[in-house]
Amino acid sequence: MRRRRASDTAVVEPSSALEPSNAPEPDSAPEPRSVPAPRSRLLARDIGPLAALGLRSRPLRAVLSAAGVALGIATMVAVLGISSSSRAQLVAQIDALGTNLLTVTPGQSFSGQTVTLPAAAPAMVRRIGPVLAASAIGDVNANVYRSDRIPGANTEAITVYSADTSLLSTLQGHLARGRFLSAATVRYPAVVLGADAASALGVDRADGSVLVWLGHRWFSVVGILDRLPLAPELDRTALIGLPAARHLLHASGSPVQIYVRTNPASVAAVQSVLAATADPAAPQDVAIANPADALTARADASAAFQGLLLGLGAVALFVGGIGIANVMVIAVLERRAEIGLRRALGATRVHIGTQFVAEAALLAVAGGTAGAVLGGFTTTVYAAARHWNAVVPAPVLLAAVAIALALGAVAGLYPALRAARLPPAEALRII
Amino acid sequence: MTALGRALELADVTKEHPGAPPVVALRSVSLTVGEGELVAVVGPSGSGKSTLLAIAGTLERPTSGTVRVAGAAVEDLPDRGLSGIRGGRIGFVFQQFFLIPSLCALDNVACALLYRGIPAAERRRAAAEALERVGLAGRARHRPGELSGGECQRVAIARALAGKPAIILADEPTGSLDTATGRDILALLAALNADGATIVVVTHNPEIAEATPRTIRLRDGEIISDGRSA
Numbered sequence: 001m002r003r004r005r006a007s008d009t010a011v012v013e014p015s016s017a018l019e020p021s022n023a024p025e026p027d028s029a030p031e032p033r034s035v036p037a038p039r040s041r042l043l044a045r046d047i048g049p050l051a052a053l054g055l056r057s058r059p060l061r062a063v064l065s066a067a068g069v070a071l072g073i074a075t076m077v078a079v080l081g082i083s084s085s086s087r088a089q090l091v092a093q094i095d096a097l098g099t100n101l102l103t104v105t106p107g108q109s110f111s112g113q114t115v116t117l118p119a120a121a122p123a124m125v126r127r128i129g130p131v132l133a134a135s136a137i138g139d140v141n142a143n144v145y146r147s148d149r150i151p152g153a154n155t156e157a158i159t160v161y162s163a164d165t166s167l168l169s170t171l172q173g174h175l176a177r178g179r180f181l182s183a184a185t186v187r188y189p190a191v192v193l194g195a196d197a198a199s200a201l202g203v204d205r206a207d208g209s210v211l212v213w214l215g216h217r218w219f220s221v222v223g224i225l226d227r228l229p230l231a232p233e234l235d236r237t238a239l240i241g242l243p244a245a246r247h248l249l250h251a252s253g254s255p256v257q258i259y260v261r262t263n264p265a266s267v268a269a270v271q272s273v274l275a276a277t278a279d280p281a282a283p284q285d286v287a288i289a290n291p292a293d294a295l296t297a298r299a300d301a302s303a304a305f306q307g308l309l310l311g312l313g314a315v316a317l318f319v320g321g322i323g324i325a326n327v328m329v330i331a332v333l334e335r336r337a338e339i340g341l342r343r344a345l346g347a348t349r350v351h352i353g354t355q356f357v358a359e360a361a362l363l364a365v366a367g368g369t370a371g372a373v374l375g376g377f378t379t380t381v382y383a384a385a386r387h388w389n390a391v392v393p394a395p396v397l398l399a400a401v402a403i404a405l406a407l408g409a410v411a412g413l414y415p416a417l418r419a420a421r422l423p424p425a426e427a428l429r430i431i
Numbered sequence: 432m433t434a435l436g437r438a439l440e441l442a443d444v445t446k447e448h449p450g451a452p453p454v455v456a457l458r459s460v461s462l463t464v465g466e467g468e469l470v471a472v473v474g475p476s477g478s479g480k481s482t483l484l485a486i487a488g489t490l491e492r493p494t495s496g497t498v499r500v501a502g503a504a505v506e507d508l509p510d511r512g513l514s515g516i517r518g519g520r521i522g523f524v525f526q527q528f529f530l531i532p533s534l535c536a537l538d539n540v541a542c543a544l545l546y547r548g549i550p551a552a553e554r555r556r557a558a559a560e561a562l563e564r565v566g567l568a569g570r571a572r573h574r575p576g577e578l579s580g581g582e583c584q585r586v587a588i589a590r591a592l593a594g595k596p597a598i599i600l601a602d603e604p605t606g607s608l609d610t611a612t613g614r615d616i617l618a619l620l621a622a623l624n625a626d627g628a629t630i631v632v633v634t635h636n637p638e639i640a641e642a643t644p645r646t647i648r649l650r651d652g653e654i655i656s657d658g659r660s661a
């Protein structure tokens with residue numbers, strides 16, 4: 001039965017064999033002994049539903065206050081996701097282009113004069129075992145203009161070089177229009193324009209019908225290059241055949257840069273002998289570079305921007321945290337009766353505090369999860385618009401939720417303390 | 432178990448609310464409620480009824496004097512210990528019911544066992560049993576907003592019962608109800624008492640005082656009479 005003494009009537013004076021002398025009179029002295037008090041206990045698995053209960057009763061308020069955190073987390077996830085995607089894209093691009101392209105450039109001598117490479121350098125480099133291809137561009141002291149009416153100073157910063165016919169395949173570059181220099185065109189006034197040079201000159205046809213004024217001669221445009229990610233310095237150049245440079249423009253055509261494609265397994269080995277091979281007389285003046293390294297460095301450099309945007313996200317997150325603290329303070333004021341009731345039902349101060357911290361944490365985690373999803377979605381959309389593969393690192397998502405959890409717990413701390421310190425009788429307003 | 436057959440013992444309890452001059456709410460009050468009693472505490476407002484209830488319910492500490500609930504001395508207990516006594520030994524019924532609006536009747540009643548470390552399924556089972564005792568088994572899934580005032584108070588009484596406390600303290604349980612419903616609630620309390628529950632009702636309603644076997648009258652913080660009807 002529920003009651004131990006179901007048969008007792010209300011008027012019976014309770015007494016017990018253990019306590020024969022004291023009748024329960026109003027003036028009776030209390031016993032010296034005391035039985036131990038029962039302990040309050042809140043199961044860990046009851047905390048979650050308890051936290052959800054508070055939020056469920058005010059759904060709109062919960063959504064609005066979680067939105068602040070969601071925004072902050074979404075910003076941070078999107079910043080990290082987009083920069084990761086961009087980096088992954090760059091790395092994929094570098095991998096596609098190959099990391100086995102090296103450039104040989106005459107550096108500067110100790111006295112600071114410009115040095116050119118020996119004319120035989122490209123041929124010498126080609127003789128290195130693991131070198132698959134080597135193509136040079138040569139010095140042509142001329143400028144290119146859209147027509148002979150353009151003033152000489154308006155060079156559009158386009159440099160004219162002579163180029164080997166193998167250059168495009170060595171760079172694994174592509175043509176936007178027309179064709180590259182070939183054995184058939186190298187002797188004639190034919191020019192291939194880099195992507196930027198073509199747009200600077202306003203040339204969009206490469207069928208040979210467009211003429212440009214190059215070195216005081218008309219040259220016909222036979223090709224326009226796509227951008228060259230591994231040799232961006234060529235995007236603003238006009239390339240002509242070496243024989244044409246020598247015979248038509250009387251240029252030296254001595255190599256100013258050699259692009260070397262090596263066996264991928266022997267890049268380092270080739271790199272170590274390249275300087276001495278290109279200019280045996282003065283190897284210290286030759287600069288060897290791997291353009292893929294430069295691209296990788298560029299990917300790393302974007303981290304500076306990332307820091308700024310992350311800071312912005314952190315500010316949004318902080319404001320979101322303040323919003324949660326605010327809402328929780330209001331909740332504590334509104335739910336005094338509930339707090340009093342729970343205290344009357346046996347909740348300790350710690351239980352009350354735990355409930356409110358858990359509620360704030362749950363609010364923030366809900367916001368954080370929504371933010372992580374939103375940030376991931378933003379990344380996906382942004383990446384899709386740029387034809388990248390979206391990369392949202394899993395640790396970023398986990399960290400986002402963990403940060404939200406910590407934020408919510410901190411934001412809930414003060415309201416929870418206020419709730420816990422509320423005297424039960426005052427909360428119930430029974431006195 | 433209820434030690435020594437005493438549900439509640441107050442000895443020489445004085446409560447002063449600080450101020451200038453301090454307000455004395457209770458003056459050297461001693462009383463004992465035995466197991467199975469049904470007691471009404473009556474008096475005009477300001478007589479100290481509510482303070483007495485708060486101290487008996489360990490919601491407040493007395494300025495001086497001793498309190499024992501089911502044999503457990505309250506004085507030296509930390510706040511945590513008081514919570515344990517409230518949760519384990521006392522059932523409260525309030526004038527305003529204090530039901531949680533977003534929970535159904537069953538879950539409201541089950542709250543009584545939340546702070547005892549009892550698993551949810553077991554809490555629900557005990558709650559269903561308590562609801563049946565107050566005649567609301569059919570309304571278990573209704574929320575307080577869907578229940579009448581009398582039904583709400585029945586849910587609150589079921590919540591006070593669910594933990595099988597040593598004593599139920601009811602603060603103006605009929606105060607928010609119309610006369611007829613109030614009588615129903617009173618009849619329910621009497622029936623529960625007849626089944627063995629120890630109940631103290633604090634009220635200013637003389638009708639309740641007449642209906643209970645024992646009536647304690649308070650005035651200005653002092654007991655002026657403690658009588659049992661024949």
